[in-house]
Amino acid sequence: MELKPEEIKGNWEKLMGYISQYISSPRKEKLLDFYKKYEDRLILMPASHRKEYHNAIPGGYIDHVLRVLEIALATKKIWESFGSDTSGFTEEELVFSAINHDLGKMGDENHEAYLPQDDKWRKEKLGEDYKHNTALPFTGIPERSLYLLQAHGIIYTLNEMIAITTHDGMFDPGNEKYYKNFMAEQKPRNPLPYILHHADMTAARIEFEGYWAEKSKDNLDSSKKGNTMSPSNKNPKNNTKNQKALGSIKSKGLANMLSDL
16 A cells, blocks of 8 residues: 555645644744754655565655554543553653654654665565665664754653653563563653553554555455456466565564465
8 A cells, every 4th residue: 555645745734733733832843843854855754664564655654653643642541541640741742752753764864764775676575665774873763763853952851752762662672671670660650651652563553454464365365266356366477476475574473374364
């Protein structure tokens, strides 16, 4: 699934609207100035470089950010409905963290993080429509996100710093000091990091289902029907392509999961 030009444009306008609605002055203006300065890059960025991951499409980054933001707002209400105390952070902090959690994926002021893949084999066999820019100095995504914000005079709170730093949860071993501890005083003082992580993980899963698993499921279902397949799938070459697509998945568990769908 690809985003249409009008969808990409609409997503950008929606993001600017969320900043204007939820972020207070003066950092609202600074944040808007930053995003408008890098609009040409941000608006067409993918959320990842590989189709096996999520939203590896033009405009995929902003689409992902919006999904994380909206899921985070909905998740906060769910936590509250079950008795969670969310008074330790503000709605602005939740929105700010969601908007900027993956900002480091843009690269830095002079280098884009993702470039179009020019290796035909990797693009066709591995589903890598993009590649990492090796000219970009290495940092973790959260660290680069925070660097970009402070480098442009955009102040963030301690709550926001922790949420952005830990948004990958236990998938990032560096977050163990926040999540894997047994002393109450060392645990996060409010549920903001958990809510953001859950929103990010949920958004990525939904995008995976929409742009990869669902497509693979349709192809596999069609191949099992034999002569009852739609005309567009009767060509045996299509079935071969489907099998090659599954063959590009390195994880045996993931390949088995998709083949069973």
